[in-house]
Amino acid sequence: MQALRALLAQLLGLAVALSLSRMVPPMANGASWVVIAALGAALFSRWPLRQPRWWVPIHLAFLPGLLLVSRLEVGAGVWLGGFVALALVFWGTFKGDVPLFLSSDAVTEAVLELVAARAPGRIAELGAGVGTVAVPLARRFPERSIDAWERAPGPFLTCWLRARGRANLRVLRRDFWAVDLGEYDVVFAFLSPAVMARLATKVRAEMRPGTLFVSAAFECPGWAADEAHVLDDRRGTHLYVHRIGAEDRLDP
Ligand SMILES: C[S@@+](CC[C@H](N)C(=O)[O-])C[C@H]1O[C@@H](n2cnc3c(N)ncnc32)[C@H](O)[C@@H]1O
Incomplete structure (x- = not known):
């Protein structure tokens, strides 16, 4: 299932970033581990996890995006509401098959x-x-x-x-x-x-x-x-x- 592969790619990316974190000099805001984790996730998603190519930008954006939005000062209810709304619309898509997009x-x-x-x-x-x-x-x-x-x-x-x-x-x-x-x-x-x-x-x-x-x-x-x-x-x-x-x- 694509969702499990995506999760695995992210975890592998994080594992690589953690193991390299002492060796790599920090970038602005100490962001080097985020960059390594995102690049690692994108690479692992293609090999060995064989995810389709369109997963690459998602993996590259996921962790930086997560960190950016976690700095926003919004209540937990907003995140829960957002999650529920997305789940209601994209139900079943976590299996990686058919999302909602509309015919012209x-x-x-x-x-x-x-x-x-x-x-x-x-x-x-x-x-x-x-x-x-x-x-x-x-x-x-x-x-x-x-x-x-x-x-x-x-x-x-x-x-x-x-x-x-x-x-x-x-x-x-x-x-x-x-x-x-x-x-x-x-x-x-x-x-x-x-x-x-x-x-x-x-x-x-x-x-x-x-x-x-x-x-x-x-x-x-x-x-x-x-x-x-x-x-x-x-x-x-x-x-x-x-x-x-x-x-x-x-x-x-
Ligand atoms: C690409 S959208 C197309 C929507 C619409 N047919 C149109 O042309 O605008 C595909 C839709 O199929 C639904 N879908 C995917 N797999 C399904 C399944 N096994 N049974 C019922 N609906 C499914 C999705 O929830 C999504 O709304």
């Missing part, structure tokens, strides 16, 4: 267009966040039934509140790995590279021929999409569209 308007529009071109059927959004895609889908297609699966309490509650009064949108606080995708005509996901191989296997084992799987930004490794659209948004998001055929199916 261009992604939402592209999904709406793909759905508009199909005969009515059930739609699922896996990891719906605050409903950036699910809510416009429900608004545009009142005759179609949409299930929005979201595990983090904060985004779930926001999505649920936005869905009030829309009988065709169910917001479900559940792990989407437990969902049978065979029930859906269109499945949309905007997740992270960490889960795409597992998700591709699930999609290919469960979705029926003739249905549609759409992934924003992240490809399914080893399974070429039938269409890849580059969208006109700030990130230049790619939308990968799989039109499921009999040849795509894997044995469950």
